[in-house]
Amino acid sequence: MNWTPRIVLTAAVGISALLIAVAIFWQVDIRRAATPAPAATQEQASSPETPALSRNPAPTEEGNQREVTLFFLSSDGEDLAPEPRKIFLTSSVTDQARQVIKELIDGPQSALLPTLPASAELREVYLASDHTAYVDFSRAFVDKHPGGSSAEIATVFSLVDTLAYNFPEIRRVKILVEGEERPTLKEHLDLSRAYVADMSLVSRQERR
Amino acid sequence: MRQRRWLLVPLLTLLLPTPGFPLSLREDEVALRFQSVAQGSRVILEFAGPRPNYQVEKEANRVVVTLQGSFHSIPYKSKNFNEPILARFKLDRGSRQTDLLFYTGPEFGTVTSFEMTAPFRLVLEFQKKESRAAVPLGAGIPDVTSRQAVQVAPAIPAPPAEHSPQPPPAAGAAGLPVQPKAPGIQVIVVDAGHGGVEVGAKGSTGLLEKDITLDMAKRIQAGLTKSLGVRVILTRDSDKQVSLDDRTAIANHERADLFLSIHVNASRADKARGAETYFLSYQATDGESRALAALENNTIGVETPPGNSELGLVLWDLAQSHYLSESSKLAETIQSNLNDLLRIESRGVKQAPFKVLMGATMPAVLVEIGFITNPEEEVRLKDGDYRERIAQAIVQSVATFKERVEKQQGLR
Numbered sequence: 001m002n003w004t005p006r007i008v009l010t011a012a013v014g015i016s017a018l019l020i021a022v023a024i025f026w027q028v029d030i031r032r033a034a035t036p037a038p039a040a041t042q043e044q045a046s047s048p049e050t051p052a053l054s055r056n057p058a059p060t061e062e063g064n065q066r067e068v069t070l071f072f073l074s075s076d077g078e079d080l081a082p083e084p085r086k087i088f089l090t091s092s093v094t095d096q097a098r099q100v101i102k103e104l105i106d107g108p109q110s111a112l113l114p115t116l117p118a119s120a121e122l123r124e125v126y127l128a129s130d131h132t133a134y135v136d137f138s139r140a141f142v143d144k145h146p147g148g149s150s151a152e153i154a155t156v157f158s159l160v161d162t163l164a165y166n167f168p169e170i171r172r173v174k175i176l177v178e179g180e181e182r183p184t185l186k187e188h189l190d191l192s193r194a195y196v197a198d199m200s201l202v203s204r205q206e207r208r
Numbered sequence: 209m210r211q212r213r214w215l216l217v218p219l220l221t222l223l224l225p226t227p228g229f230p231l232s233l234r235e236d237e238v239a240l241r242f243q244s245v246a247q248g249s250r251v252i253l254e255f256a257g258p259r260p261n262y263q264v265e266k267e268a269n270r271v272v273v274t275l276q277g278s279f280h281s282i283p284y285k286s287k288n289f290n291e292p293i294l295a296r297f298k299l300d301r302g303s304r305q306t307d308l309l310f311y312t313g314p315e316f317g318t319v320t321s322f323e324m325t326a327p328f329r330l331v332l333e334f335q336k337k338e339s340r341a342a343v344p345l346g347a348g349i350p351d352v353t354s355r356q357a358v359q360v361a362p363a364i365p366a367p368p369a370e371h372s373p374q375p376p377p378a379a380g381a382a383g384l385p386v387q388p389k390a391p392g393i394q395v396i397v398v399d400a401g402h403g404g405v406e407v408g409a410k411g412s413t414g415l416l417e418k419d420i421t422l423d424m425a426k427r428i429q430a431g432l433t434k435s436l437g438v439r440v441i442l443t444r445d446s447d448k449q450v451s452l453d454d455r456t457a458i459a460n461h462e463r464a465d466l467f468l469s470i471h472v473n474a475s476r477a478d479k480a481r482g483a484e485t486y487f488l489s490y491q492a493t494d495g496e497s498r499a500l501a502a503l504e505n506n507t508i509g510v511e512t513p514p515g516n517s518e519l520g521l522v523l524w525d526l527a528q529s530h531y532l533s534e535s536s537k538l539a540e541t542i543q544s545n546l547n548d549l550l551r552i553e554s555r556g557v558k559q560a561p562f563k564v565l566m567g568a569t570m571p572a573v574l575v576e577i578g579f580i581t582n583p584e585e586e587v588r589l590k591d592g593d594y595r596e597r598i599a600q601a602i603v604q605s606v607a608t609f610k611e612r613v614e615k616q617q618g619l620r
Contacts, residue, residue, distance in 0.1 A: 073477060077476065077480030113476040115476065136283070146409055146410070147402075147474050148576070150576070150579075174283075179285045180285055187402060187406055187408070188564075189560060193561065
């Protein structure tokens with residue numbers, strides 16, 4: 001076996017990614033939901049050595065995951081439709097919410113359509129004691145948005161319905177962009193208010 | 209090891225309450241909470257650490273809270289209220305000193321502050337001026353650049369002037385129009401969506417929503433003027449940016465009888481097609497959430513003053529609420545005519561909290577004439593004859609609505 005530096009490097013990256021993954025499960029963060037965790041998740045996603053960790057966890061990790069339901073746009077654009085996903089069962093709601101929102105940004109894995117701009121970045125999630133989640137996105141959330149009433153409604157309620165459906169702790173969602181409140185997304189929906197879920201926008205299962 | 213891990217996570221999850229501001233607040237952070245109270249606005253500044261050194265100063269157009277030390281404010285670094293007492297908040301953070309700047313509005317009178325402990329909170333009460341005599345009533349030309357030219361509908365049983373904005377044009381102290389609108393439908397504002405740098409939605413061949421809406425608005429203006437003899441005002445007649453607040457303010461200032469906002473829709477689904485007509489929805493959004501927040505938010509621990517009206521603020525946000533029934537009828541008329549024209553049954557009248565409809569004190573609808581993201585519809589939208597047919601369908605709908613309203617008013 002030829003131990004070229006490339007193989008050694010690959011092995012080292014693989015091992016460190018594994019170590020980080022293990023560290024996530026050990027980590028119980030008391031303050032503001034595991035700042036290292038999102039970084040580690042990104043690393044896994046971008047590291048070809050450990051694809052199994054991010055999408056198909058080993059059986060031993062099952063206990064540390066939970067299934068969530070994401071709402072994306074149906075292929076005819078008429079309503080929102082569910083798609084299951086697994087996230088890490090980290091200790092704080094805000095960290096789990098962060099994982100869910102990143103999955104929404106990454107988009108659907110089925111025939112459904114995305115609702116959030118793929119280049120949008122999630123900056124922070126806060127959960128206030130009145131059960132309002134403040135979700136802070138980067139500018140791309142607005143700049144890369146196609147506009148239009150239907151697309152704005154799909155974006156906002158895909159996010160709000162997904163968070164409210166999966167986290168009983170979250171009853172309202174307020175969207176911020178670069179830490180600041182915006183009057184609207186693209187001149188349609190009012191973003192100065194916090195939204196509650198509107199499940200009437202989700203298609204009935206019987207219909208599909 | 210695995211055994212322990214299995215045990216640890218759920219155990220610690222149980223021990224931790226839901227993280228909210230009090231839990232997740234860092235020592236270098238101040239959490240801001242805003243509440244509406246009877247005579248003004250309340251701001252609660254919550255700290256994680258011990259009582260900070262601070263001072264509160266009232267300046268010409270603002271109230272400055274100076275904190276010793278460097279603090280971040282969460283969740284806002286800045287926030288626009290556009291309210292007559294408290295207009296805007298902005299953070300000015302230095303390395304040794306942090307200023308929280310609260311810009312006040314024209315109706316601001318006094319500020320009082322008090323402290324609460326465990327956790328330490330500084331509460332600021334921004335109160336309105338004692339007397340309303342100082343506020344000019346119905347004076348002059350309104351400032352259409354501000355959203356304040358909006359009036360809470362007279363029929364709403366809101367206490368006069370509690371949370372209402374600075375007096376709108378031709379409005380008395382009790383919120384009643386000084387000169388009532390002429391009966392019937394005489395003045396219509398047609399709003400061409402977007403404009404200037406706000407291009408709106410884009411088609412795959414580069415067609416821009418803002419160009420279609422402007423053309424449509426002009427066609428509708430011509431049609432309404434010709435067939436109904438009404439006065440029609442456009443919120444823009446060229447490719448320029450107009451703020452959403454200004455669009456409504458123009459309609460309110462002109463005391464329009466109808467507000468039609470014309471848009472072109474977009475969807476990630478390129479199959480999506482057809483027209484949709486929207487009127488404002490308000491339920492289950494701000495009103496409910498604010499009311500809920502007020503109920504749940506017992507952290508303040510002080511008795512709310514008598515007459516504390518969350519409702520007042522909700523109503524102020526919802527100048528349109530009085531006109532929803534008429535708006536929905538107008539929306540149905542337009543939608544049914546557009547469905548007949550386009551022979552598309554699937555889409556219909558919808559409700560959404562659209563900013564441009566919120567402050568309108570007349571029946572107001574937003575019409576999405578088609579999907580620019582649907583390749584077939586994009587081609588059709590480029591065709592002037594097609595646009596003219598849609599414009600005529602909207603004109604015909606307004607004629608039907610006008611006739612019905614005027615019959616009800618005994619004018620026909």
